[in-house]
Amino acid sequence: xxxxxxTAPEPPRTGSPRSGDxxxxxxxxxxxxxxxxGAGGGWFPYLLVLPLVVVLWGYVVQPMLATFAQSGDGDGIxxxxxxxxxxxxxxxxxxxxxxxxxxxxxxxGIVGVAMAFLLKRFAFPGRRLIEAIILVPAALPPLIGAxxxxxxxxxxxxxxxxxxxxxxxxSPVLPFDGIAGVLVVHTFTMYPFFYLAASAxxxxxxxxxxEAAYNLGAGRVRVWRTVLLPMLTxxxxxxxxxxxxxxxxSYTAPLLFGVDRTMTMQIYINRTNGxxxxxxxxxxxxxxxxxxxxxxxxxxxxRRSYRSQSKGVSAHRREISNPVGRWLALVGSLLATVxxxxxxxxxxxxxxxxDGSWTTEVxxxxxxxxxxxxxFAEPQAFQPIVNSLQMSLLATVGCVVxxxxxxxxxxxxxxxxxxxxxxxxxxxWALPGTVVAINLIAAFxxxxxxxxxxxxxxxxxxxxxxxxxxxxxxxxxxxxxALAQLDPSLEEAARNLGASWWRAFGTVTLRLMLPGxxxxxxxxxxxxxxxxxxxxxxxxxxxxxISVAINNRMYSFEIGTAAAYGMLQVALIFVVMVVSGRxxxxxxxxxxxxxxxx
Amino acid sequence: MIGxxxxxxxxxxxxxxxxxxxxxxxxxxxxGEFFTLLGPSGCGKTTTLRMIxxxxxxxxxRIRFGGEDVTRKPxxxxxxxxxxxxxxxxxxxxxAQNVGYGLKIRKVRGADARSRIAEALDQVHLAGYGxxxxxxLSGGQQxxxxxxxxxxxxxxxxxLDEPLSNLDAKLREETxxxxxxxxxxxGLTSIYVTHDQAExxxxxxxxxxxxxxxxxQIGTPQEIYxxxxxxxxxxxxxxxxxxxxxxxxxxxxxVEVRLADDTSRTVxxxxxxxxxxxxxxxxxxxxxxxxxxGPDEPEALAGRITDLEFTGMATNLTVDVSGxxxxxATVEVPDGLAVGDRIGLRLPAARMWVVHP
Numbered sequence: 001x002x003x004x005x006x007t008a009p010e011p012p013r014t015g016s017p018r019s020g021d022x023x024x025x026x027x028x029x030x031x032x033x034x035x036x037x038g039a040g041g042g043w044f045p046y047l048l049v050l051p052l053v054v055v056l057w058g059y060v061v062q063p064m065l066a067t068f069a070q071s072g073d074g075d076g077i078x079x080x081x082x083x084x085x086x087x088x089x090x091x092x093x094x095x096x097x098x099x100x101x102x103x104x105x106x107x108x109g110i111v112g113v114a115m116a117f118l119l120k121r122f123a124f125p126g127r128r129l130i131e132a133i134i135l136v137p138a139a140l141p142p143l144i145g146a147x148x149x150x151x152x153x154x155x156x157x158x159x160x161x162x163x164x165x166x167x168x169x170x171s172p173v174l175p176f177d178g179i180a181g182v183l184v185v186h187t188f189t190m191y192p193f194f195y196l197a198a199s200a201x202x203x204x205x206x207x208x209x210x211e212a213a214y215n216l217g218a219g220r221v222r223v224w225r226t227v228l229l230p231m232l233t234x235x236x237x238x239x240x241x242x243x244x245x246x247x248x249x250s251y252t253a254p255l256l257f258g259v260d261r262t263m264t265m266q267i268y269i270n271r272t273n274g275x276x277x278x279x280x281x282x283x284x285x286x287x288x289x290x291x292x293x294x295x296x297x298x299x300x301x302x303r304r305s306y307r308s309q310s311k312g313v314s315a316h317r318r319e320i321s322n323p324v325g326r327w328l329a330l331v332g333s334l335l336a337t338v339x340x341x342x343x344x345x346x347x348x349x350x351x352x353x354x355d356g357s358w359t360t361e362v363x364x365x366x367x368x369x370x371x372x373x374x375x376f377a378e379p380q381a382f383q384p385i386v387n388s389l390q391m392s393l394l395a396t397v398g399c400v401v402x403x404x405x406x407x408x409x410x411x412x413x414x415x416x417x418x419x420x421x422x423x424x425x426x427x428x429w430a431l432p433g434t435v436v437a438i439n440l441i442a443a444f445x446x447x448x449x450x451x452x453x454x455x456x457x458x459x460x461x462x463x464x465x466x467x468x469x470x471x472x473x474x475x476x477x478x479x480x481x482a483l484a485q486l487d488p489s490l491e492e493a494a495r496n497l498g499a500s501w502w503r504a505f506g507t508v509t510l511r512l513m514l515p516g517x518x519x520x521x522x523x524x525x526x527x528x529x530x531x532x533x534x535x536x537x538x539x540x541x542x543x544x545x546i547s548v549a550i551n552n553r554m555y556s557f558e559i560g561t562a563a564a565y566g567m568l569q570v571a572l573i574f575v576v577m578v579v580s581g582r583x584x585x586x587x588x589x590x591x592x593x594x595x596x597x598x
Numbered sequence: 599m600i601g602x603x604x605x606x607x608x609x610x611x612x613x614x615x616x617x618x619x620x621x622x623x624x625x626x627x628x629x630g631e632f633f634t635l636l637g638p639s640g641c642g643k644t645t646t647l648r649m650i651x652x653x654x655x656x657x658x659x660r661i662r663f664g665g666e667d668v669t670r671k672p673x674x675x676x677x678x679x680x681x682x683x684x685x686x687x688x689x690x691x692x693x694a695q696n697v698g699y700g701l702k703i704r705k706v707r708g709a710d711a712r713s714r715i716a717e718a719l720d721q722v723h724l725a726g727y728g729x730x731x732x733x734x735l736s737g738g739q740q741x742x743x744x745x746x747x748x749x750x751x752x753x754x755x756x757x758l759d760e761p762l763s764n765l766d767a768k769l770r771e772e773t774x775x776x777x778x779x780x781x782x783x784x785g786l787t788s789i790y791v792t793h794d795q796a797e798x799x800x801x802x803x804x805x806x807x808x809x810x811x812x813x814x815q816i817g818t819p820q821e822i823y824x825x826x827x828x829x830x831x832x833x834x835x836x837x838x839x840x841x842x843x844x845x846x847x848x849x850x851x852x853v854e855v856r857l858a859d860d861t862s863r864t865v866x867x868x869x870x871x872x873x874x875x876x877x878x879x880x881x882x883x884x885x886x887x888x889x890x891x892g893p894d895e896p897e898a899l900a901g902r903i904t905d906l907e908f909t910g911m912a913t914n915l916t917v918d919v920s921g922x923x924x925x926x927a928t929v930e931v932p933d934g935l936a937v938g939d940r941i942g943l944r945l946p947a948a949r950m951w952v953v954h955p
Contacts (some may be wrong), residue, residue, distance in 0.1 A: 061852070113768060151933055398727055414612070487684060487686060489682045489683075489686040490686050490688060492651075492653055492673070492680075492682070492686065493682060493686035493687075493688070493690075493747075494699065495652075495653075495673040495674045496652075496670075496673055496674070496676075496678060496679070496680040496748075496757075497674075497679075497700030497703060497747070497748075497751060498674045498675075498677070498700055498703040498704060498875065499674055499699075499703055501672075501674075503703070504674075506698075508688055511690055512688075512689065512690060534770050
């Protein structure tokens with residue numbers, strides 16, 4: 001076959017005869033050439049990736065191993081065997097946690113899928129309003145969210161007392177306590193996983209597929225069973241795994257509704273009782289279960305395959321034509337609106353109530369501006385606000401630097417171990433906040449190489465570090481989503497025009513990623529300001545963040561002041577949501593990241 | 599201007615096993631030449647172009663720009679101007695800023711830069727569009743901005759990666775004439791990648807036809823059309839009948855073969871055709887070179903029409919000659935000719951050519 005390669009007469013070659021060696025000046029600049037020239041060279045990716053690996057190893061993986069090591073301190077394997085004995089707290093905590101998670105999946109699945117179908121497939125009055133506010137309860141910071149549900153639905157809550165007064169009964173009507181209360185919080189804050197997944201699947205579904213089934217003679221039920229449900233399955237499985245993981249990690253709801261026998265509560269209780277090896281054991285078990293779920297999810301998402309092709313054609317919405325149905329729909333929408341807005345409204349109302357004035361009444365009776373004045377005017381009350389802003393800002397800067405670079409490395413560079421880098425970030429995402437805190441305690445209660453030999457526990461620095469580990473995946477995800485939208489040839493064009501890798505990255509790639517990065521950074525920042533779960537395990541009196549202050553005020557029955565702090569967090573969240581929504585491409589990044597909550 | 603030389607260049611991608619995306623390619627492109635890499639998708643043409651641009655480094659072999667070895671040089675040091683398939687215009691920059699990007703890196707500033715940008719935009723008929731945003735331009739205009747951006751840096755070679763594939767048919771023809779004009783005026787060495795053989799034929803000084811990572815033939819459009827080296831080239835460039843015929847005699851430059859009607863033809867063959875008496879030769883002949891006549895005339899193959907398709911400019915016939923189907927294209931069709939009719943075909947020896955498998 002080689003004979004066929006050339007038949008044309010060899011054209012006369014032009015150009016000067018090639019010179020022997022490159023000029024001596026050239027050789028010297030080879031190293032800088034490659035450093036500045038970058039990607040494409042064999043070792044350049046490793047140069048970029050090395051610091052990323054050090055950070056992920058030092059602050060995510062190595063602390064996790066330290067926790068494993070600590071869990072065996074003294075008693076060896078004994079801590080783990082307590083999970084097997086039938087009488088122990090350990091076993092019942094694990095079972096309760098798993099049970100709550102399973103029930104949460106079921107409840108969230110029913111609510112989320114029903115909402116998705118109602119809102120995406122039917123047209124009725126009030127639909128747009130509900131679509132606009134449907135994510136509000138889930139957007140609340142974990143502590144203030146749980147508090148609002150406690151204020152609304154617990155035995156001393158507004159609704160049971162209101163009903164009690166309405167019907168004149170002896171005790172509050174329909175109070176939610178204990179595990180039921182936890183499930184209410186979980187349902188309201190986690191159904192968006194199902195709602196978002198199902199509505200995305202419904203929106204992405206080519207309506208002609210469904211029409212084809214009808215055209216072939218299938219009835220409504222059959223279409224549901226044979227077409228819609230199978231196409232929704234991947235979305236539902238992913239959402240189930242997410243809700244299960246998130247429920248397992250849930251800490252504030254069991255705390256507020258007094259369910260002590262859950263994994264997260266046991267971590268907290270053992271830590272406060274000073275039994276660090278046992279806390280580490282719980283953290284290890286919870287960590288391992290979470291990681292297994294993470295791996296299961298990645299495996300499942302890797303093999304899911306249904307994607308409809310057609311674009312721009314939205315699925316048909318059915319008008320509800322039956323007059324009774326219309327009235328029912330209207331009443332239902334009103335009710336849903338009230339229920340969705342009630343948590344925020346409760347916090348807002350309570351924030352203006354006088355501390356200690358609200359006892360047995362349905363709603364607070366005395367109102368004042370004093371709570372807001374107090375948290376800003378009293379230096380001691382103002383300190384948590386300063387702490388939170390400061391620590392979140394620090395953590396956010398770190399998240400941006402490393403999140404963007406890791407996203408770039410994972411998406412755009414080829415190097416050995418790329419998959420591991422990706423998994424390491426997702427590990428930080430999968431680990432519950434309590435586990436992250438225990439990991440950092442285990443790793444940094446003595447000096448080690450990654451803390452430059454310093455003991456970090458009990459210092460200011462452990463808090464921003466925890467926030468960094470927890471929220472790095474947010475910036476990573478939003479950056480990664482922004483990068484996925486970006487054609488790699490843009491960077492190549494810049495390189496072709498003479499830009500070094502650094503210059504091409506700065507003037508083109510990073511510049512175009514910016515809206516996504518910014519949206520992720522804002523999200524990381526508000527999550528930092530709302531952080532409670534890890535903070536409560538590692539704060540010191542001088543570094544207490546807002547959420548810890550809220551928790552302390554709740555304990556001393558200063559509910560009004562607690563809610564005023566909460567309103568700051570809520571206000572910040574809504575500002576950030578509006579800003580991100582305006583950022584070009586920011587909306588996508590936020591959607592990517594809404595898959596994350598506590 | 600400089601020429602570009604590829605010496606036994608191969609590229610294997612990690613994880614792709616033993617298969618090479620580009621396999622031992624030798625190409626020598628003259629200064630000022632318009633050279634096209636042509637082939638179906640997956641043939642390695644884009645990989646070859648990207649190695650010339652510096653986005654991939656070859657696994658083995660050398661690439662030279664003139665006398666300079668650029669094999670391991672990063673893309674930003676090569677001074678090539680590339681036009682990408684999707685244009686890769688920077689969406690956050692205006693038209694003028696896009697065109698000026700490479701100038702800024704070359705530290706061309708102020709009035710000098712402005713006049714060069716204006717000149718480049720003028721060259722692609724976009725004078726006055728400098729302040730537009732990229733998303734305010736049509737596809738054709740974007741394509742021309744991409745071209746201006748590549749030309750303004752006065753590159754050593756111009757690289758074009760299927761730049762016309764996103765344009766509609768009419769615009770594509772206009773633009774290809776325009777690209778050719780600009781290239782000729784500047785005397786710019788250009789390397790063009792396409793899968794469209796008509797485009798390649800119309801634009802190129804020379805074409806390299808690639809298949810499965812290897813160069814199958816390099817030559818002028820005429821050489822490639824009239825003297826295809828292999829069956830693949832014969833069929834990929836235009837349409838071609840490839841007949842397997844027994845060899846009666848062979849010498850260095852020709853082969854005598856026997857046709858179905860027992861007549862023989864002496865057909866020109868490439869050097870090193872390696873055919874000997876009683877071997878089977880592959881002979882290509884273009885549909886438009888086959889003449890029509892009555893079925894029983896001498897020196898003609900008799901056959902039956904199995905398909906007849908009128909395309910306006912020509913009529914395409916499929917004729918069954920003792921079990922083998924031949925494509926015939928003719929401008930003049932005898933009146934009343936229909937599927938099922940018997941017909942005679944004339945195969946002139948001068949239009950036949952021996953090809954490799």
